[in-house]
Amino acid sequence: xxxxxxxxxxxxxxxxxxxxxxxxxxxxxxxxxxxxxxxxxxxxxxxxxxxxxxxxxxxxxxxxxx
Numbered sequence: 001x002x003x004x005x006x007x008x009x010x011x012x013x014x015x016x017x018x019x020x021x022x023x024x025x026x027x028x029x030x031x032x033x034x035x036x037x038x039x040x041x042x043x044x045x046x047x048x049x050x051x052x053x054x055x056x057x058x059x060x061x062x063x064x065x066x
Contacts, residue, residue, distance in 0.1 A: 003063055007053045015051060 016024030027043035034041040055063075 001063070001066075003055065003060075006055065006059070006063075010053045011051055 025047075027047050030046055031041050031043045034046070
């Protein structure tokens with residue numbers, strides 16, 4: 001399995017299915033959870049964050065030595 005395939009599959013799993021519905025994620029609830037943990041984040045802040053997939057060193061080693 002290639003790194004790009006893992007990244008694409010992960011993004012497909014977490015990104016909203018419907019681009020017309022900006023509230024496909026519970027941004028307000030996620031912001032509440034962040035604030036409960038001491039982070040100053042609003043729903044708008046969270047909505048604007050990019051989606052990044054960071055593979056662990058173990059996964060990268062596994063990919064290098066199939």
